Amino acid sequence: MRGMTKKKIKIGCLTLLLGFIVLTQIVSSCVSLTKSDREVAKYFRDKPVQPRSVFYNVDGYAIHYKQLDVAKNGTIVFLHGSPGGWDAFIDYFADSTLYQNVTVVAVDRPGYGKSEFGKPVGSIEKQAALLQPMLEALPAPRVIVGHSLGGPIAARLAMDYPDWVDGLVLLAPALDPRLEPNEDWFRKPMRWPLLSALVPKIIRVSNEELIFLEEELEQMLLLWPGVQAKTIVLQGGEDGLVHPQNANFADSMLINAQKEVIFLPKQNHFLPWNEYALVKQKALELMREFRQ
Structure with a gap:
């Protein structure tokens, strides 16, 4: 009986995994996670x-980023989450109150x-490099x-390259290794060659980042005192x-950095879009401070 139970559990897990893969295929075919060149144009x-x-x-x-440099007296750089692309921030490029004041940049991580x-980099340190x-x-x-x-990668840039980072705006950032979920049982099976071939490439890239995230965040724990860039954190409740x-x-x-933590009790994870005005306001506030 015990053997049968274990067998049923394995079959059930495999069924769930296959169901998840089918769902990702449907989602990726119905909802584009990034825009094509034609859509951007x-x-x-x-x-x-x-x-x-x-x-x-x-x-x-090869690294690619989009740059709008109408103004050249300072830069706001946007780093997307997982999965994603530079165009997650496309609306910011159309905002004249931004591009008339700063260079606007968004990168394909x-x-x-x-x-x-399709060639993922699981190491946060290497992504920053x-x-x-x-x-x-x-x-x-x-x-x-x-x-x-994109939050911990921004923080790692401030840790490793402080001369090139003046300020940080961290939106719903995954930073604490103890808070990383342990129930993502499907991530290791998604790396199996047969199953991996069924998963959309952008989801495979995301999986390769997230499967190592807890360990990557642990490696950053002793580096936080090195962050001196003024930091604003926005988090939804x-x-x-x-x-x-x-x-x-x-x-x-953030013991050696000026900081502001803004907690939004009714907000969810999608702050770049749901709190567009606040994100823009805080980024520009930092920029004005550094110019004084």
């Missing part, structure tokens, strides 16, 4: 300005979009806005993807 067709693509190489790994799509040359090429001061998994207590973690770990 259509979006900017009636806009007075539009960003240009910039590419660079780090040890044979490693493995996404035109940054070696791949993005650092972009910061060198951008006008100072530099404020990095990181959403979700009804966030179902990143634990709301990450805001408390950030508050406790």
Whole structure:
């Protein structure tokens, strides 16, 4: 009986996993996670300005970002979550109150979009190293806005390359390794060759990031005192993807940085869009401070 029970459990888990894969296939075919070049061109067709693509190489790994540099006296850089692409922040490029005051940049993080799509980089340290040359090429001061998994990558940039990061705006950031979910049982099976072949590539890239996230965040624990960039943290109280207590973690770990933690009790995970005005306001506030 016990053997039969274990067998049923395995069959049940496999059935759930296959169901999850089918669901991801349906979602990816019905709802595009990133915009095509044609969709981007259509979006900017009636806009007075539009960003240009910039590419660079780090040890044979190509990184792509979009840049709108009407103004050149400082830069706001947007880092998307997992999965995603630069166009998660496309509306910010159409906002004249932004692009008339600062250079606006959004990057395809490693493995996404035109940054070696399908070739994931699980290491947060390595992702930061791949993005650092972009910061060198951008006008100072530099404020990095990181959403979700983009949050710890922004923080790692401030830890490892403090001379290139002046301010941080962390939106629903996954920072505390103790708060990473343990119930994501499907992540390891998703790496099995047969099952992996059935999963959309963008989901595979995301899985390779998230499966190592707890360990990556643990490696950052001793580095938090090195963050000196002024930091603003926005966190929703009804966030179902990143634990709301990450805001408390950030508050406790930013011991050498000026900080502001804004807790939004009724807000969810999707702050770049649901709190667009507040995100823009806080990023510009930081920029004005650094210019004084």
